[in-house]
Amino acid sequence: MHETALMKNLLTTIEQVLDSHHVSRVNRVYLSVGQLSNALPEALSFAFEAMTREGRLQGAELIIENRPAVARCESCGEEYRVEKFPLVCPTCRSTSFIIISGEEVYVQSIDCEEKCPDD
Amino acid sequence: MTRLQINQDLKALNNQIAVENREKFAAHNVYVINIMGSPGAGKTTFLENILPKLSLELRVAVIEGDLATQNDALRIEKTGVQALQINTAGGCHLDAKMIKNQLSKLDLDVLDLLIIENVGNLVCPAAWDLGEDQRMVILSVAEGEDKPAKYPIAFLKADTAVITKTDLLPFIDTDVNVMKKYIAEINPKVQVFTTALKDGEYEADQVVQYIREAVRRKQCR
Ligand SMILES: Nc1nc2c(ncn2[C@@H]2O[C@H](COP(=O)(O)OP(=O)(O)OP(=O)(O)O)[C@@H](O)[C@H]2O)c(=O)[nH]1
Numbered sequence: 635m636h637e638t639a640l641m642k643n644l645l646t647t648i649e650q651v652l653d654s655h656h657v658s659r660v661n662r663v664y665l666s667v668g669q670l671s672n673a674l675p676e677a678l679s680f681a682f683e684a685m686t687r688e689g690r691l692q693g694a695e696l697i698i699e700n701r702p703a704v705a706r707c708e709s710c711g712e713e714y715r716v717e718k719f720p721l722v723c724p725t726c727r728s729t730s731f732i733i734i735s736g737e738e739v740y741v742q743s744i745d746c747e748e749k750c751p752d753d
Numbered sequence: 754m755t756r757l758q759i760n761q762d763l764k765a766l767n768n769q770i771a772v773e774n775r776e777k778f779a780a781h782n783v784y785v786i787n788i789m790g791s792p793g794a795g796k797t798t799f800l801e802n803i804l805p806k807l808s809l810e811l812r813v814a815v816i817e818g819d820l821a822t823q824n825d826a827l828r829i830e831k832t833g834v835q836a837l838q839i840n841t842a843g844g845c846h847l848d849a850k851m852i853k854n855q856l857s858k859l860d861l862d863v864l865d866l867l868i869i870e871n872v873g874n875l876v877c878p879a880a881w882d883l884g885e886d887q888r889m890v891i892l893s894v895a896e897g898e899d900k901p902a903k904y905p906i907a908f909l910k911a912d913t914a915v916i917t918k919t920d921l922l923p924f925i926d927t928d929v930n931v932m933k934k935y936i937a938e939i940n941p942k943v944q945v946f947t948t949a950l951k952d953g954e955y956e957a958d959q960v961v962q963y964i965r966e967a968v969r970r971k972q973c974r
Pocket residue numbers: 790791792793794795796797798799825872873874917918919920921948949950
């Protein structure tokens with residue numbers, strides 16, 4: 635449900651970037667969504683669509699890349715993908731870990747059309 | 754066509770305000786607990802029962818988060834503890850800015866412990882740092898023993914878990930040990946407590962003791 639809050643932040647972030655560039659149209663927005671972010675891609679797309687019916691991102695496409703979560707073993711330092719619980723280090727079998735990535739919802743980049751200087 | 758690199762986490766602003774909140778709490782020696790759990794898990798009941806005990810030794814205040822109503826803040830005030838209510842008007846979680854906005858209403862210099870009851874929801878609050886020291890998940894036996902497995906992120910990020918309503922165990926088929934096993938499988942570091950309502954008495958002494966010690970540890974650092 636907090637996908638709407640995330641998409642509001644997305645629009646604010648992108649609008650700040652647009653303010654400092656001469657952009658006539660945004661074609662695509664590339665977003666990375668961590669496996670442990672508790673944000674559903676479908677709900678993000680839905681909120682994005684609803685919020686870009688008008689305004690400066692009108693018609694932009696949202697492209698979501700799902701990012702796996704990674705844990706670091708606290709016994710041997712090995713980094714491994716979070717797949718199923720309980721987490722067990724593939725190297726030393728320790729169950730002591732910290733999560734080092736997978737919580738992020740991250741705007742990577744946007745594709746856009748730049749305005750001609752005399753527009 | 755041009756590609757503009759942005760590279761920004763959408764929770765960056767929240768995380769930055771959470772850091773500011775955390776610094777402010779540290780400067781005033783206030784220990785902060787963020788309580789999360791499903792609607793009706795027993796969060797406010799737990800607070801109503803532990804606050805009188807905590808208040809014997811500590812100066813406590815509570816921030817209540819709900820979609821609507823002042824109900825929970827009013828319940829807390831009946832225990833004699835100051836309570837501020839945040840209404841999120843549809844928002845499914847509290848964020849760091851909402852907490853920051855409440856801080857001017859609290860005198861942090863005369864406080865040892867601030868408890869935040871998040872919006873009833875086992876999913877969204879886990880993703881939003883408020884600047885707390887301890888994340889506590891409250892879960893009732895009535896929700897079923899497999900809830901930790903179904904909602905792993907809340908438990909992955911928790912420091913403590915409190916299993917409530919154990920007085921209902923004779924009437925349902927939840928096994929508390931299985932529930933504890935599920936929690937430990939997701940996050941072996943979580944400290945798990947149970948509470949019970951017996952003959953009108955609410956038993957939560959171990960978790961009260963744990964909170965007192967955690968507050969003292971922060972203040973003696
Ligand atoms: N039998 C029993 N009932 C309990 C216990 N704790 C809470 N309840 C009941 O559960 C219901 C919900 O309790 P609340 O404390 O309001 O739950 P909450 O988690 O604060 O709910 P929200 O803030 O609305 O999400 C109330 O009817 C309580 O009386 C318990 O230990 N045993």
